[in-house]
Amino acid sequence: MTQQPATRSTSSDSSRRRQRSVSQSFLGELLTEQLADWQQETGTDPVTIVDLGGGTGGLATALAGQGHSVTVVDPSPDALASLKRRAAEAGVSDRVTARQGDAGDLVELVGAASVDVLVCHRVLEYVDHPGDALSEIAACLRPDGMLSLLVAGRRSAALTHALNGQFRAAREVFADEGRFDPDRLKRLLGQAGFEVVAQHGIGAISDLVPESAPESSAQAREDLFALEHEISTDPAFRALAPYLHIAARLG
Numbered sequence: 001m002t003q004q005p006a007t008r009s010t011s012s013d014s015s016r017r018r019q020r021s022v023s024q025s026f027l028g029e030l031l032t033e034q035l036a037d038w039q040q041e042t043g044t045d046p047v048t049i050v051d052l053g054g055g056t057g058g059l060a061t062a063l064a065g066q067g068h069s070v071t072v073v074d075p076s077p078d079a080l081a082s083l084k085r086r087a088a089e090a091g092v093s094d095r096v097t098a099r100q101g102d103a104g105d106l107v108e109l110v111g112a113a114s115v116d117v118l119v120c121h122r123v124l125e126y127v128d129h130p131g132d133a134l135s136e137i138a139a140c141l142r143p144d145g146m147l148s149l150l151v152a153g154r155r156s157a158a159l160t161h162a163l164n165g166q167f168r169a170a171r172e173v174f175a176d177e178g179r180f181d182p183d184r185l186k187r188l189l190g191q192a193g194f195e196v197v198a199q200h201g202i203g204a205i206s207d208l209v210p211e212s213a214p215e216s217s218a219q220a221r222e223d224l225f226a227l228e229h230e231i232s233t234d235p236a237f238r239a240l241a242p243y244l245h246i247a248a249r250l251g
Ligand SMILES: C[S@@+](CC[C@H](N)C(=O)[O-])C[C@H]1O[C@@H](n2cnc3c(N)ncnc32)[C@H](O)[C@@H]1O
Pocket: 052, 053, 054, 055, 056, 058, 073, 074, 075, 076, 079, 101, 102, 103, 104, 120, 121, 122, 123, 126, 127, 128
């Protein structure tokens, strides 16, 4: 599994990056690279992806645009209605399926041991029992399938509150057992039968710099993107990043 998402960038990558925040661009390229590596290793084409808690389908539509077949499972009917509109506008409706349900319904909705790649971004924070959700995810993945997991970091949330002068909120967030840090997440993944194959901090620097900084020149943006990439695997920056991305496989 690659750890080097920024090294294969092209000029069309850089123009696409300018439309989005640096951390979003970095995450998008990371996932694209990891998917491509997984596809090459397993010889899978096309890939069936389930986006658990995929919401209004920003990522699902982008993945469908890359030729993948994506099923979004989400409890919100409003989000799924937006997803359908978005997929139609992007001309990928034939590769996007919306299923209403939550993490506990996953095997029933998509089948056991059937899914190539499961995406679960910014959702584990909302489920009542994250360990149970990870076990359900493990049950619906095929044995050599891949999980792409993104969660908000506990330390970064505490830091953000503190920098805004909300010290009580910072203390509460820091003490909250329900929030994630790399060690806790790895423990939960291990209990559900997963092995971590790559982990990256997302937004550790780029989400902290003023928006005007990367906009000052294309070069500044490219430099910030490269910096974000370089520090994303550093354990100290990773622990402090707003989001932690983990690619995992069943052990
Ligand atoms: C912060 S949004 C993230 C949306 C999308 N994954 C993204 O990264 O932009 C959280 C999503 O999780 C969904 N959600 C909440 N509880 C859930 C559950 N128990 N199982 C599955 N999805 C859930 C919500 O409906 C919402 O679409």
